Amino acid sequence: MLELRKDLFADERDDTLNVVGKSVQRQDMPGHVTARTRFFDDHAFDGLLHLKVVRSPHPHARIRSIDVSAAARAPGVKRVLRAADVPVNKNTLLSLINFGKDDEPALAVDKVCYVGEPVVAVIAESEAAALAARNLVRIEYEPLTPVFDVEEALKPGAPVVNPTYPNNYFEYHERFDHQKLRFGDVEAAFARADIVIEHRYQMSPIEHAPTETNGSIAAPEHNDRYVVHTCAQGLFFSLGTTAKIVNLESNRLHFIGGTVGGGFGGKVDSLTEPLAVLGAMLTGRPVRFVLDREEEMLYGSPRGAERIYIKDGLMRDGRIVARYVRSYFDAGAYTRLSSYAAIKCTAHIPGPYWIPNVASDIHVAYTNRCPSTAMRGFGITAVDFALEVQMDRLAEAAGLDPMEFRILNAYRDGDVKPHRRVAKNTALIECVQVAAEKANWPLSDQARRQSSLVGGGTGARAEIPATVLDQRGQIGRPESRGAPATGTLPAGAMRIPLTKEPVMEGTRDGRAAPVQVPRYAPAPAPGPAGPPPAAAASRPAAPPASSAPPFYPPAPSPAPVAPPPVAPPAAPPTQHGAMRFSSVFGTRRR
Amino acid sequence: MAKLPVQLRLNGADRATFVDPAEPLLTTLRRGLGDFAPKYGCGQGTCGVCTVLVDGEPQLACLTLAVACDGRHVETASGLADGPDMHPLQTAFMAHFAAQCGFCTPGMLTAARALLAHNPHPTREEVVEAISGNICRCTGYEPIILAILAAAAAPGARRA
Amino acid sequence: MLDVRTCGSLAEAAGLLSADRQAHLIGGGTLVMRAVNEGRLTEGTLVRVTDPAFRQMNLGGPRIELGAGVTMAMVLARGELAFLHPAARSIGGPAVRTMASLGGNLFAGPPYGDFTVALLALDAQVVLQAGYGGGRAVALEDFLAARARGGQGLVAAIQFARPQSPGDFRFRKISRVRPKGIAVMTLAAHLPRAGGRIAQARIAYGAMAPTPIRARGVERALEGKPLDAVSLQAAAQAALEGCRPATDAIASEWYRREVLPVHLARLLAGDGR
Ligand SMILES: Cc1cc2nc3c(=O)[nH]c(=O)nc-3n(C[C@H](O)[C@H](O)[C@H](O)COP(=O)(O)OP(=O)(O)OC[C@H]3O[C@@H](n4cnc5c(N)ncnc54)[C@H](O)[C@@H]3O)c2cc1C
Numbered sequence A: 001m002l003e004l005r006k007d008l009f010a011d012e013r014d015d016t017l018n019v020v021g022k023s024v025q026r027q028d029m030p031g032h033v034t035a036r037t038r039f040f041d042d043h044a045f046d047g048l049l050h051l052k053v054v055r056s057p058h059p060h061a062r063i064r065s066i067d068v069s070a071a072a073r074a075p076g077v078k079r080v081l082r083a084a085d086v087p088v089n090k091n092t093l094l095s096l097i098n099f100g101k102d103d104e105p106a107l108a109v110d111k112v113c114y115v116g117e118p119v120v121a122v123i124a125e126s127e128a129a130a131l132a133a134r135n136l137v138r139i140e141y142e143p144l145t146p147v148f149d150v151e152e153a154l155k156p157g158a159p160v161v162n163p164t165y166p167n168n169y170f171e172y173h174e175r176f177d178h179q180k181l182r183f184g185d186v187e188a189a190f191a192r193a194d195i196v197i198e199h200r201y202q203m204s205p206i207e208h209a210p211t212e213t214n215g216s217i218a219a220p221e222h223n224d225r226y227v228v229h230t231c232a233q234g235l236f237f238s239l240g241t242t243a244k245i246v247n248l249e250s251n252r253l254h255f256i257g258g259t260v261g262g263g264f265g266g267k268v269d270s271l272t273e274p275l276a277v278l279g280a281m282l283t284g285r286p287v288r289f290v291l292d293r294e295e296e297m298l299y300g301s302p303r304g305a306e307r308i309y310i311k312d313g314l315m316r317d318g319r320i321v322a323r324y325v326r327s328y329f330d331a332g333a334y335t336r337l338s339s340y341a342a343i344k345c346t347a348h349i350p351g352p353y354w355i356p357n358v359a360s361d362i363h364v365a366y367t368n369r370c371p372s373t374a375m376r377g378f379g380i381t382a383v384d385f386a387l388e389v390q391m392d393r394l395a396e397a398a399g400l401d402p403m404e405f406r407i408l409n410a411y412r413d414g415d416v417k418p419h420r421r422v423a424k425n426t427a428l429i430e431c432v433q434v435a436a437e438k439a440n441w442p443l444s445d446q447a448r449r450q451s452s453l454v455g456g457g458t459g460a461r462a463e464i465p466a467t468v469l470d471q472r473g474q475i476g477r478p479e480s481r482g483a484p485a486t487g488t489l490p491a492g493a494m495r496i497p498l499t500k501e502p503v504m505e506g507t508r509d510g511r512a513a514p515v516q517v518p519r520y521a522p523a524p525a526p527g528p529a530g531p532p533p534a535a536a537a538s539r540p541a542a543p544p545a546s547s548a549p550p551f552y553p554p555a556p557s558p559a560p561v562a563p564p565p566v567a568p569p570a571a572p573p574t575q576h577g578a579m580r581f582s583s584v585f586g587t588r589r590r
Numbered sequence B: 001m002a003k004l005p006v007q008l009r010l011n012g013a014d015r016a017t018f019v020d021p022a023e024p025l026l027t028t029l030r031r032g033l034g035d036f037a038p039k040y041g042c043g044q045g046t047c048g049v050c051t052v053l054v055d056g057e058p059q060l061a062c063l064t065l066a067v068a069c070d071g072r073h074v075e076t077a078s079g080l081a082d083g084p085d086m087h088p089l090q091t092a093f094m095a096h097f098a099a100q101c102g103f104c105t106p107g108m109l110t111a112a113r114a115l116l117a118h119n120p121h122p123t124r125e126e127v128v129e130a131i132s133g134n135i136c137r138c139t140g141y142e143p144i145i146l147a148i149l150a151a152a153a154a155p156g157a158r159r160a
Numbered sequence C: 001m002l003d004v005r006t007c008g009s010l011a012e013a014a015g016l017l018s019a020d021r022q023a024h025l026i027g028g029g030t031l032v033m034r035a036v037n038e039g040r041l042t043e044g045t046l047v048r049v050t051d052p053a054f055r056q057m058n059l060g061g062p063r064i065e066l067g068a069g070v071t072m073a074m075v076l077a078r079g080e081l082a083f084l085h086p087a088a089r090s091i092g093g094p095a096v097r098t099m100a101s102l103g104g105n106l107f108a109g110p111p112y113g114d115f116t117v118a119l120l121a122l123d124a125q126v127v128l129q130a131g132y133g134g135g136r137a138v139a140l141e142d143f144l145a146a147r148a149r150g151g152q153g154l155v156a157a158i159q160f161a162r163p164q165s166p167g168d169f170r171f172r173k174i175s176r177v178r179p180k181g182i183a184v185m186t187l188a189a190h191l192p193r194a195g196g197r198i199a200q201a202r203i204a205y206g207a208m209a210p211t212p213i214r215a216r217g218v219e220r221a222l223e224g225k226p227l228d229a230v231s232l233q234a235a236a237q238a239a240l241e242g243c244r245p246a247t248d249a250i251a252s253e254w255y256r257r258e259v260l261p262v263h264l265a266r267l268l269a270g271d272g273r
């Protein structure tokens, strides 16, 4: 039952809500119950053609030959599409914001990288005719060794899954093979911690299984345009993607949608729109491309699998002093949205807890599995599961109640996060208190008195600690993964200074392109033997273990801090969409 | 291959069309006769969004041969409302928020209609059984079950 | 492309089936039409039977005869067949049951074929009609053993003796989805008793082999015994004889072997569920 706890944070709200907390009829409900709601497939077209694709039966194989002659002659067949028919047969979804390289063909060219990859499309007068003709397409494959495990894929010598990324990882900012987060000095803190706990977590792919399968209908419209009825969750995202692949100005595409028969993230990939539009362009007739249920379940991209390692340094009194997360997103064969998932994951670390030393290395690995994509909190869901299981294990190790343990370590307003932003509107403490109350879970008086509004942003909680930097995981250098620290960013530094050297890399088709991402200056010179920052060294010894956690852990402010950072007031870099998008270190405040 | 003529009553109106010999009724209803109430969700019988009544009995249109419906009465969710007047099932679905994306709704309504026609005062278990072949991925079954029970309690629910 | 032929008589349909290897009978179509929709069946002829005999039920005498076109819903509508209602109700939702035929169930691969498991425990016979000739009754077990080879032509009807006492007949389908789902395994038992001792027990399993099978070992262990701890123990020991379960999306082979004795014990002990 919904209950609004207006007593909490009452002064942060004016209570003039006139929808929240009330029952309001959905405006699309009459359409639903009268069956008048029009989903993408609920549109009649004269002369409608049906498109079906031939998919790879192999996880990894070279295509030796394709013979479509029998299919093209089959009754009712209007057109057979192959890779060469696709005007721009390489795309990555986030290319619309210039993030990542084009890596995925609409129809496979010379090799297939996952079971179910589309190779040939058959367009016919009826679904039955398209299905019958599909069986007549002859494709000869030469199977290649596949790789299915994220960590195996990153080993030197692993089979190359995706030729655009020959090292089997997504390349972040043309510099690292992963998303990096560095805050303080986790190694020094582990050395100092009373208890260090490391565990491995794993999540399998999850299919969205929408009741309506992915699909679209594209039809020639007046004035040389094409109308497209689609279930796309991001209608204009799909329009832009389609325009690029079929090489039309986007104003020649008229996308109609917004009525989605269940999406949950699985309808952002434009799985059908480009080929449907291309079919309409090449036949001059309306073309319908709908995945069947088996295709939806097996080849409609899922929430990707993840493997996560969490290592925590814990004091006996229950304070977490360091957290290091290393995780691997299984992108499958192509990028889709996994590059973004890793960014979201990084932005979520270390969970809703204030921890003075945090680092993470979040990898996106290519494997010969179905490409994965968005799904409800993707990037965060699995790591959150892992973090919360880890929290229970830590609480147990510290001999603390798991609820009190969370209250003890929760973010409070004003705390500085590893991303160098200030935590605002924090509410974990109150959530745990209310949950405990509802569950009749006993909390100590002290825990019940805690508040997200009090105690945050004090002492060390307000500081950006001196941060150890490294060059681990440079692109193309797997041996650098275990490399030592290379230097220390002074306490208070918001970011690594940007280089002033002009950059002309990242070009497409040989033409100089605008700088895609800012370049960082070389890291500050390695500190001699990298002594742990003074602050850390001077931290008082942990108080003796007790069952009542100290809710205001002594938070000494990092001793003599070099005068704040003076990040060179370099002219703000070209804040290209891609950079803004991927920067979890940005200074933007909400 | 030659098309075959099919004549049937659709929601009370006599209709005729031509079909491919092995065409599923779902295709005929949607593409041939323009009734988009029954949906395609699986073509396997597993989701129930294509549920229609054939001579009053629930059937899955995706697995029914269109030619087998020649001369029979097919009813879909399009025919549930009586002109502008909604059927008690429809008003109950609205009142109980028994639809989210709405894709399963026509099939759910049809399954529920078949239940109430045979059993005007079902128990909760009977409602659950009646919609056990209908998948909803969004709403959760509870509001749907409550809506059907509420409709059964409303006057006029048995109205075919 | 697929064609459809509608046959007014069983003999005509049987003739078509025997004359043309590309002809497939369509009963309720719940499996055939799926293959059509998914493009696995694109050529040949679907043979439809409209002969009333195909859907006839003779329930009067001690020997019951059900046309192969009889649906699960038709079984559920007849009180005389109450002992078969749990088996019929275990198949799909209401809209599947109005279509799914008994004949089609005989051909459904694992983990389907739940009704067939019940029929096997009833020692049913299958009436086959090959070509235009008359029907020929075959033991269901032999029919199933030959099923993989195909080409058996038309099943016209199914016959079995009504259990003397309906309580002697038990059916149990184990599935993981509520309110219903496909089978982890299906068990049926007919346990006629003479003077407190089991005589001519018939036990059948579904999803424990490529077709439903008889549990001969269990039948032997129970023969002439009262249903007591000793005989149940012996039955459990023999439970896995002849089993060749598959690993599928529902359960692994290992799991099926592990839990079969548990479910068998519950079935024999008469635990209702
Ligand atoms: C959602 C769903 C759930 C299901 N759940 C179950 C379940 O829980 N348990 C279960 O057992 N099954 C289940 N099934 C499978 C199927 O519905 C049943 O097995 C049903 O009994 C098959 O009968 P049918 O008449 O539909 O077969 P059809 O699809 O018509 O035919 C199936 C096969 O049998 C052949 N055939 C049919 N009748 C004859 C005949 N008289 N003579 C010769 N050949 C014949 C056909 O040629 C075809 O090869 C389910 C199906 C669906 C779609």
Ligand code: FES
Residues within 6 Å of the ligand: B039, B040, B041, B042, B043, B044, B045, B046, B047, B048, B049, B050, B051, B060, B061, B062, B063
């Ligand atoms: S489309 Fe018919 S049951 Fe899913």
Ligand code: FES
Residues within 6 Å of the ligand: A211, A261, A262, B098, B099, B100, B101, B102, B103, B104, B105, B135, B136, B137, B138, B139
């Ligand atoms: S409301 Fe979306 S499937 Fe039921």
